[in-house]
Amino acid sequence: MYEPKIIGFICNWSLPTEVDTTSTGRVHGYPKIRIVRVMCVGRIDPAIVPEIFAKGADGVLVIGCHPPDCHYIDGNLQAERKIKVLKKLISLTGIEPERLRLDWVYASEIERFAKIIDDFRNQIKVLGSSPLAGERSDTNILLNLNAARAAAEDFRLRVLVGREMELTEKENIYGEKISQEEFDALLHEIVETEFIRHKIHLLAKEKPMSVKEIAAITNLNPALVLRHVVNMRRSGMITLDRVEKTTPLYKALEVH
């Protein structure tokens, strides 16, 4: 019978006291999950999750303390913001965003802990095994996940996510705040842009490519691709490699 492979990131302070974990991440009594214990769910670097999906995990479950409690004041809320962006990124890759879930547990709530694991496992069972599991690795999705990972490592996106609370909760010197909707719309746009640009960058890394080729592979409007390419040239992500007949080919530059 199909048993999904689930990685659970659980914070040190919300892992129920009764739960025994071993060095291999197995939980005694919970054969359906492998656990990585972190000090705080705020610790989960967004770049980690696409990597784990790329290696064939069927689901990633992140469990922290119930807001407003957190051993680190708002580490759980920081995690919430990161997971929000991640879900958006993951949904662009072709992996169902439901494969990633954030939930809250107190160390006293062993029953809730068990229920969350069971629910998540059932949800993953309905979705079936990951398109990257086993032999049938989908190269397009793999490329997408690598692009998502690169986007999650991107400076711009990370600054924005890191400062979200500051931007939406504190006023500037004019007493203005960015509303959550405004911020989310902005973030949404940037996530999408970064994802596409990093995908283009990865493609151009393999071999120099034309806008048309890129548009065909990414299934995007060539005009949109061109706009990205122009911007990417300006920001130093790609450069002109050569012109074949009348078609310019672009190659990736090293970005740190």
Next chain:
Amino acid sequence: MRDTEQMAVTSHALRNKRKLPPCRAACPSDVNVQGYITLLQQGKFKEAVELIRKSMPFPAICGRVCFSPCQDACSRKNIDQPVGIRYLKRLAADIEREQGRIKPDSIPKTHSEKVAIVGAGPAGLSAAYELAKLGYPVTIFERMHEPGGMMRYGIPDYRLQKYVVANEIAYIQDLGVEIKTGVEFGKDVQLDTLRNKGYKAIFIANGAQLSIKLGIPGEDLEGVFPAIEFLRHVSLGKTVDVGEKVAVIGGGNSAIDAARTSLRLGAREVTILYRRSRKEMPALPHEIAATEKEGIRLHFLVAPTRIIAEGDRVKLIECLRMKLGEPDESGRRRPVPIQGTEHTYEVDTVIPAIGQLAETSCLPSILLDERARAISVDPLTLETSSLGVFAGGDVVTGPASIIEAIGAGKRAAVSIDRYLNGKDLRSGREEEIEETTWVKDWKMIKKKPERYAAPNIDIGRQRVSFEKAAELLVKIKELAMSEARRCLECGPCSECLEGDGLCEVDKAIVDETLCTGCNVCAVVCPSGAIKKNESGVAQVDEYLCKGCGTCSASCPERAIAMRRLTNAQIVIQALTALGGGFA
């Protein structure tokens, strides 16, 4: 070898600097308050008690009667109410006791030098506890029939139950400490006899158990019971007839204890006469409140001038009204009598409770101070003028608190250990404690529900069914955990779990070549541990960093790594887990 010597020299030159949360900084006995509250947040009740035991042996006793300076210092008071630290400690210790305390293993005696301790009160017992943990053979000599000192004979049962005291002393005995009761120092044993018996170090902690006399006529009449003797009588189970009307003189905790005990012995009308006003009362505020709730009357600004008898027994107490004058050396305003305001109260019993003195008549005069009222010691090392003899607790300080006595016992144990090993008693012991909190602005922290009411019960002693008891226990534990979660963890990392493998202290490290100074780390850091230096590079404060790793996960340049759990390690762990036999 060389290095340790070098270190000893340097640490002597530099005072030992420690950064602590306010609660721990306030504790005379250096209990890791933030640490055990953190464990309680997770429901680790046993671990919390064990953590308390690392710094002192009396969690249940202090959970009941400590004056809890930690709670007064708690940062949470800047937002709503301090965390209910004392009640949490009590609850953790009670749960441990009621569920059957694990008997600790007797600690092997790795040292041959015998240590004698005079007095089995909090100071003597905690010194014995610390020395036993170091592997010394320790014998305590106690005058009374039961160990515990004031904890056993001075605090009434309704505040501190005898079985609680007995249980915590049993823990110390389980470690291998020998307690010889019924041995009076100065009569049955002397300093010389102890030395001749081979005790290499002696710690005197016989307390301050002599009641101060009122110094007024009629004080020796029948029906006048000094508070300490009165409470000891009651603790010994002797019958004391207090009659109908009791007057207690004084405003400290002993006065309150005596008044509330009188009520429990059948007195109908109990009055506390205090010569200053409510503001100056040294008793604990919650004790004063309980006194009033029980119907005990408090009369302020009155002082007795004489006690009048009818036959052999007291009948009347004559008092003068007072007014408050200039502040005295204690900072409290001095009461000044108003002449011509004599008035009387009808009484059956008078209980003076105006303070205690150390019993110094049994001590060699060489140890005492000029006024022969206490033992004079070096305040840091607790050495007396006699080599190998140390003293601490009330006999040195005059009547103080249990937690201060415990602190003295601990200090004495360190000194005795150093003395017996021929080490310098002073080096590196002077401490500079810096209260450290990351919170810069209290307003930014959200209020939480008011303190969860303390369920004031001993589960094992309630007549309820097993199911009901189990249910109650779960409910109480949950309440306690919610209360513990009110803690802001405002101090530096309390290293609560270090050593049991659950948490190795992790710290963030900044790769300065990658840092662009974008400040995201400082924004996300919950502990205020990251700041930019002059050159605009992020710097981590080692003390404040609690190793959550949020900065590392948020750094746009990925310039921050965690010392222990790096990103790469998280991925490796996850992949190992993935490969790890999902059949």
